[in-house]
Amino acid sequence: MSKRLRNTEVCADCSVPEPRWASVNRGVLVCDECCSVHRSLGRHSSQVRHLTHTPWPPTQLQMVQTLYSNGANSIWEHSLLDPASVMSGKRKANPQDKLHPNKSEFIKAKYQMLAFVHRMPCREDDSSTAKDLSKQLHSSVRTGNLETCLRLLSLGAQANFFHPEKGNTPLHVAAKAGQVSQAELLTVYGADPGAPDSNGKTPIDYAREAGQHELADRLVEVQYELTDRLAFYLCGRKPDHKNGQHFIVPQMADSSLDLSELAKAAKKKLQSLSNHLFEELAMDVYDEVDRRETDAVWLATQNHSTLVTETTVVPFLPVNPEYSSTRNQGRQKLARFNAHEFATLVIDILSDAKRRQQGNSIVSPKDNVELILRSVGVRHCSDSQDNDQPDYDSVASDEDTDPELPSSKGDRTKSLDSDLSDGPITMQEYMEVKNALSASEAKIQQLMRANNSLSDELRLMQKKATKLEKQSSMPESDYDNTFNDSEVEDSSFIRRSRLRSWMGEGHSIPELDDVETEPDPALPSTEDVIRKTEQITKNIQELLRAAQENKHDSFIPCSERIHVAVTEMAALFPKKPRSETVRGSLRLLTSSACRLQSECRKAVPSEGCPGPDMQLVTQQVIQCAYDIAKAAKQLVTITTKENTN
Structure with a gap:
């Protein structure tokens, strides 16, 4: 863990002191x-x-x-x-x-847009300019002028440039010269530590020959950075590269469970991808791991009011303009896997990466890691709904869950038949198996725009709102401790809410500015909702601190306090709200609180049972906490709009 760099740091973008x-x-x-x-x-x-x-x-x-x-x-x-x-x-x-x-x-x-970066004079041959810059980079990395190399990289110099006369790359030069920081910078920009020069030697070889053993060890770590990060995400450990261990493939609980035929077909297609397409998929999963881990750190380090008043969590991977639209859509769909489903996909990728690196032939799917955690939201082949979905992609499309679209089931059956065929494997076929849920980006963006203005709305309403007496005489609520698919009228909403925890339910809730929604005069005052929301998020912050400090024994009491606060907030609303938007938000709020209690109980090992995987338990706990904060924020937005009309 790092220490603060200095006491005089300021934000590079707005000059706020002590950036974190x-x-x-x-x-x-x-x-x-x-x-x-x-x-x-x-x-x-x-x-x-x-x-x-x-x-x-x-x-x-x-x-x-x-x-x-x-x-x-x-x-x-x-x-x-x-x-x-x-x-x-x-x-x-x-x-x-x-x-x-x-x-x-x-x-x-x-x-x-790099709008303020120094621009080189325009030349007709851009490739010649890039080559000149790369040659300058090749020369500069043997020195300690780190900012010069960053400037060259910002202008278009290539970190993997192979010098035609020298017969090597900038990383070979930096490693031979023992320039550790230059090597770090080059690898951040994609330099390959395993690339051979004209003599067949890698930068790792040159570092060792120069007696730079720590640099050589670091370059080996960089070489396996992708698989190391995936393994660390699941089990908190990294391979011991010094002793020749380059892969850790974690196993998951309950070996008695078996995969559906379609899940096995999906695994087979994963193994049949070309190395290029497999690498693309692995890099996309790496980026998704980074997004999830950074979200967890973000939630653990923000004060409780930020959870309510700011849209701070990135709900899915942002678009990379260098990638195709198909790949960008596939990347975004990774956010819809819950922790257990995503862990299964990560394990499959680690297993196949190890197989490919060692040059092993494709084994039977039964010989690979196929074990699935027991958890809400993970369906097995015995489930009554969507039992033909792969276990790390049990996500149904909007069309599949809409009872008014009878043709969608037939279309899906056709897709599944093609997925089970033994014909040539394409990336598109694999993505169809891996991602059954179509993107609704317009709806997400609409919801995000509504959430972006929430902070200003809250401040405005806190000034204008007057407290109203709210009588709460109903002994029961439609939104207390029930979360059973058979008891919920809108089963498609519940099915999606289980699987879209990191999406913040963007597709499950109707748009907040739905013009067809009638005003509901029985809604509580904005001030009352804000007060209860602040109570909820204060308790969530306490839970996130416990997660950050690995105080797992605090999970259950924290979840109980959150459940009480959620119940009190739900009681502010009518038993049967007129607005489907309100009903959906309340349903998400209370069901997430119940799931949170269930996940927190898993942190306590049962007698006679193996201890829980705390990495995965913590992931699920954080997801549930975010779902609750998101639902509370939606209710604040709804009541604010209703009470200002």
Whole structure:
């Protein structure tokens, strides 16, 4: 774990003091607010890590510290340093600016569009320019001028450039010269530690020959960074590369369970992917692991009011413009896997990565890891609903769950028949098996826009709202401790709510500005809802602190307090609200509280049973907590709009 770098740090984007996050590939430190925008850009634009709540490779932290101390931020704000920029109205954000739109637009221009980076003079042959820059990078990495190399990379120099005369790459040069920070920077930008030079030697070989054994060990870690990160995500351990252990493939509980035929077919298609397509899928899963882990750190480090008043969690992987639309859609669908389903997919990828690296032939699916955790939301072949879905993709499309679309079942059957065939395997076929749920990006964006304005709405209503007496005489509620598919009229909503925990239920709740929803005069006052919501999120923050500090014995009492607060909030609303939006939000709120209690109980080992996998339990607990905060925020938005009409 890192320590604070200095006491005089300021956010590179808005100059707020004591920033708590770093952008590894940009070499800057940023505050919480600006970091929320960085994360929405995606890792291809900014790779963020928390300075104190994320484990850091020491040499990578040293690299970021060196870049920050030597003014790396001036690379990204080059044109703003020109006095003429002030005259033209260009300026960077300041602490008093609003996050949306002021800071967010500035950050997007700075890192996504590279609007302020120094531009090279226009030349007819861009490839020649890139080659010249790459040759300069090749020469510069033998020195300690780290910011010079970052500037060259920002202009288009290639980290994996193979010098035609020298017969090697910049990483070979940095490793031979023992330039540890240069090697870190190059690998952040994609340099391959295992690439051979014209003599067949890798950068790892040159580091060892130069007596740079720590650098050599670090380059080996980088070489296996993808599979190491996936394994650490599941079990909190990394392979011992020094002793020749390069893979850890965790196993999952309950070996008595078996996979459905379609799940086995999906696994077979995964094994049949070409190495190129398999690598793409593995990188996408890596990015999803990073998103989930960063979300967990984010939730654990924010104060309770932020959970309610700001849209801070990234619900799915942002679009990477360098990827095809099909791949971007597939990446976003990974967010719909719950923790257990996603863990199963990660294990399958680790198993197949090990097989491919060792050159083994494809084995029978039964010989691979096929064991599934017992959990709500994971369906087995004995389930009555959607029993033909793969176990790490038990997600039905909107069409599949809509009773008014009878043709969708036939279409799905046709798709499944093709998936079970032994014909040539394409990426599209695999994605159809792996991702059955169609993206509804327009609805998500609409909901996100509504949530973005929530903070301003809350402040406005807290000033204007007057407290009204609310009588709560009903002894029972439709929204207390029940969560049974057979007892819920809208079974498709419940089925989706189990599986979209990290999506924040974006597709399950009707749009908040639905013009067809009639006003409900029986809704409680905004002030009452805000007060109960603050109570809920304060308890959630306590739970997240317990998760962060591994105080698992605190899970159950925290979940009980959250359940009480949720019950009190639900009691503010009518027994049968007129609005489907309100009913859906209440249903999500109370069902998530019940699931939270169930997940927290798993943290206590039962007598005679093996101990729980606390990594997975904690993931589920955090997911449930986020679902509750999201539902409460939706109810605040609804009552705010109703009471201001």
